[in-house]
Amino acid sequence: MTAILKVAGVSKAFGGVQANRNVSLEVEAGRIVGLIGPNGSGKTTLFSSIVGYHPIDEGSIRFEGQEISRLRVVDIARLGLIRTFQQTRIYGGMTCVENMLISSSQRDARLLDLFQARSPEREERAGDLLDFVGLYPKRKLEAGSLSFGQQKLLEFAMALMNQPKMLMLDEPTAGINPTLINGLIDRLKRANEQFGITLFVIEHNMRVIMNLAEHIYCLAHGELLADGRPEEVQNDPRVLDAYLGAH
């Protein structure tokens, strides 16, 4: 197995706040890897650093062997590394189908490719993926009128539409109706198995991440605290401490 993502010694500060300090981790291709940690421990900051949202202070980030820490957001996305947002971002004024149609992969697309009419295959894929997350009946609704949980599902479907090699999900189950969470875990696993997408998932819900991830990293105060298989991390006294200490 080879690492598709390699983060080495990454630090990032916002003014006086050291959000990430010397973080190193690896995500193996084809796996589902989790990232946990108490509130404010720097999980979202790390995601943002990886996808080029802000420059990092030090360290190196490699995706498929290529150094990406100085690339722009759009160029990293076009390499096939996509993230979803903790606050959920969709195109509110467009219908769900339109949200899907414009989310298809841009990897080899040039500007001129945008001047094509909509293709039936793309529409079909959009419909299939909306069905996959259970939003097909709402396909003609304006995305902004969906509930928060539904918007999260739509954002997940949009990410799948993009056919990334690796998908980073920031708290995919937050705000989702608890009765639907098991179904979502199942879908995340299927996205990983059927579509072959490597997943890197931030999650607060312990039950979810223990169920989902094969390997888990835990951050606390911006530093990597522990990592290992789910049961190892779950029973790690430092992890328990960090979570209890935070509450």
Add this chain to the structure above:
Amino acid sequence: MSDAHKKLAGRLAILAVGLAAPFLFPAYQSQMAELWLFVVFALTWDLAGGQMGYNSFGNVVFLGIGMYACVLTQVGLLYDIGIYNGARGGGSATFVFDLPHYLEGLALGLPVGALLAALAAAVLGAFVLGMRGHYFAICTLGLGVAAGEVANSWEWIGAGSGMVPPTPPQVIGDLSRFYYYFAFALAAVTFLVLGWLYRTRFGLAINAIRDDEDKAEAMGLQTTRIKVAAWVIAAVFLGVSGGILGNLKRFIDPIDTAFSGATFGVWMVLMAILGGKGTLWGPVIGAVLFEVIKEATWTYLLGWQRVALGLLIVIIVVFFPQGILGWLRERFPDRFGRRVEADLSGTAEETAR
């Protein structure tokens, strides 16, 4: 009648009315020509303002560049521009344009105007489209003012005394009617091209930029290129409309005609918002309404026009920001292909295949 037939019938009706109008209402030819140019203004403004969420108050830059470029080409083909403008509009006996030359000048001048306007949009766009929201709006406002000042002090193009387009040969006859058809054709082409554009993925991409530009970028859309391309497309049509407007008005004042931010620059925004921004028909409806209101009331307002216009802007923006079509779309979403309720009939398996 099927929907496609209705649509075709509607378009043919508009075509027939558009072609016959100068003969039906000869007294209003120049106003009607102006109306079609206003349609172009509103449509092209909405491309960036409504569909992409970039509110520009500087689109007059492209209008003015197109206007000057066209007229200068028309003149420059036959005469020395410096001498022509030095005559300050006099010397119509010296500067004669016969029919072949006049048409040749136009045939070359209009595309040159489009080209230079597009070039300006590409260059300026690369800078100002990096700004967002109010910063972009204010910056474009500044561009419009600056362009006017440059034209106002540039001797070669007539500076503050303006420039007179070539005098058309006698055979052209009614100049307003002649340019009415140019304006009508341009409006029709602009409408069709933008209608097509909004059905492509490009249309979706600019809507995505309007709704959440950061997200669009995170999904791999090359937003900078897309934004500049949208502005360039708008500038092409505005550039042509400038050439037509200059010749129609028969006199180009650098600040009151070419780079008139206080009239055309604001009016295009107003027309698009009035009709409903972010829709294809909204700007058309807005332009028609605006021109009718303007012509019907302008002469009675006696110097209070700008005050009335200012009030109109405030009223529309505060109380009616979604415009006529936006309001209709909210009331009757089904008619616009949008739903407010889930459609529970079947899954993708059943309907998509």
